[in-house]
Amino acid sequence: MSSEESKCAFALTLARTVGLSKKYRQRRPFSRKSFCIDALTNVDLEIPFGSVTALVGESGSGKSTLASCLGLLEVPDRGEIWFEGSEISRWKSRKVAPLRPRIQIVFQQSSAALDPSFTAAEIIQEPLEVQRLESGPKLRMRACELMEEVGLSPDWAERSPLEFSGGQRQRLAIARAIALKPTLLIFDESFSGLDFSTQAQMLTLVLDLKTAHRLTYLLISHDLSLVGQVADFVAVMHQGSIVERGPRQQVFNNPLHLQTRQLLRSVQTLESAIPAAQTEGWQ
Numbered sequence: 001m002s003s004e005e006s007k008c009a010f011a012l013t014l015a016r017t018v019g020l021s022k023k024y025r026q027r028r029p030f031s032r033k034s035f036c037i038d039a040l041t042n043v044d045l046e047i048p049f050g051s052v053t054a055l056v057g058e059s060g061s062g063k064s065t066l067a068s069c070l071g072l073l074e075v076p077d078r079g080e081i082w083f084e085g086s087e088i089s090r091w092k093s094r095k096v097a098p099l100r101p102r103i104q105i106v107f108q109q110s111s112a113a114l115d116p117s118f119t120a121a122e123i124i125q126e127p128l129e130v131q132r133l134e135s136g137p138k139l140r141m142r143a144c145e146l147m148e149e150v151g152l153s154p155d156w157a158e159r160s161p162l163e164f165s166g167g168q169r170q171r172l173a174i175a176r177a178i179a180l181k182p183t184l185l186i187f188d189e190s191f192s193g194l195d196f197s198t199q200a201q202m203l204t205l206v207l208d209l210k211t212a213h214r215l216t217y218l219l220i221s222h223d224l225s226l227v228g229q230v231a232d233f234v235a236v237m238h239q240g241s242i243v244e245r246g247p248r249q250q251v252f253n254n255p256l257h258l259q260t261r262q263l264l265r266s267v268q269t270l271e272s273a274i275p276a277a278q279t280e281g282w283q
């Protein structure tokens with residue numbers, strides 16, 4: 001795809017935040033005094049339709065808080081959230097309800113997000129039932145189709161999520177998320193706990209699903225080596241603010257902010273350390 005074609009493909013903005021800010025009040029141990037933590041400060045982020053937009057930064061930089069605000073799980077203190085042309089940050093729950101299926105989040109800890117008392121099929125079926133999209137025999141059939149689409153055997157439909165590996169649980173979480181036919185899918189550190197081989201398989205899967213379902217992704221990660229394989233655009237967060245943003249190649253090849261350069265340097269250091277560790281027998 002040429003640069004001009006790429007610009008046209010991402011001309012429309014699906015979601016964006018304008019001046020988004022969020023504070024959390026916490027109490028000091030053994031004290032009645034409380035203090036505020038600025039989780040987000042005047043965050044401007046744009047997610048073009050059909051893109052993979054990566055949000056990177058160190059732990060505690062505010063990435064997950066931003067994801068929660070975009071996913072309508074948190075209400076920002078100030079600022080705007082725009083989705084499909086509407087400003088939605090102050091919508092009441094009744095108005096938000098029909099919008100929720102269109103924005104889905106796959107969390108890092110799939111074991112905490114999947115109810116162990118449910119079977120794999122029931123986990124996928126639940127949102128379809130709640131939204132009244134399927135019922136009767138078609139409900140089970142759709143669940144099995146989604147399992148197969150994410151690389152899980154329909155023969156495992158009656159298994160508990162505890163019987164799946166970490167990568168398989170993430171596949172199950174993705175099947176549940178795409179069941180509602182979202183427009184925006186947010187991956188909040190969803191692949192960080194997986195080994196390199198499983199990460200590669202998951203990236204191949206999500207790119208295939210993106211094409212098949214015409215999805216837009218916000219990929220949240222602290223791993224720039226992973227982001228570099230799939231992202232169209234990169235935004236770098238530091239202490240609750242976005243300090244750099246742009247097309248992936250621009251950010252990676254010509255980083256302007258110190259935090260971006262440090263993140264890139266840490267990837268290079270790790271990559272150079274791995275062969276030495278393997279030579280010494282430390283796997």
